[in-house]
Amino acid sequence: MSSTDPRAALGALFDAVIVPMAARAEAEGRAPFPSKPDASVESYYVRRPQPAMRREDFVTPSCEGFEDFERRLAAHWRALGRFELADASTRFTEAARAVYALREDASGEVSPFVYVMF
16 A cells, blocks of 8 residues: 555554554553443433434534534534544544545446345
């Protein structure tokens, strides 16, 4: 894989962001990817502020572009208190660009393996 290959951004995200983040969590005594429930937590249930769904809950605005995606992603992670992830939002955006560039079929043709029903 050459340095101009867009897949390099995916590997770089894993190697430069996710692996070190997991190592820091382990060093702090936190499981980076927990494999079982936390016994110290009484309940994982969270009371929803609004128990009934509204029409707006089913409509999600899309991002205008990669810059908008990066801004919204960072804002979302900051709101959750995940500042380390928010600081890495540029790297996640680079990976998203790479995935977008790797689309196998950008021609708009429907795959013969997909059934289309009318």
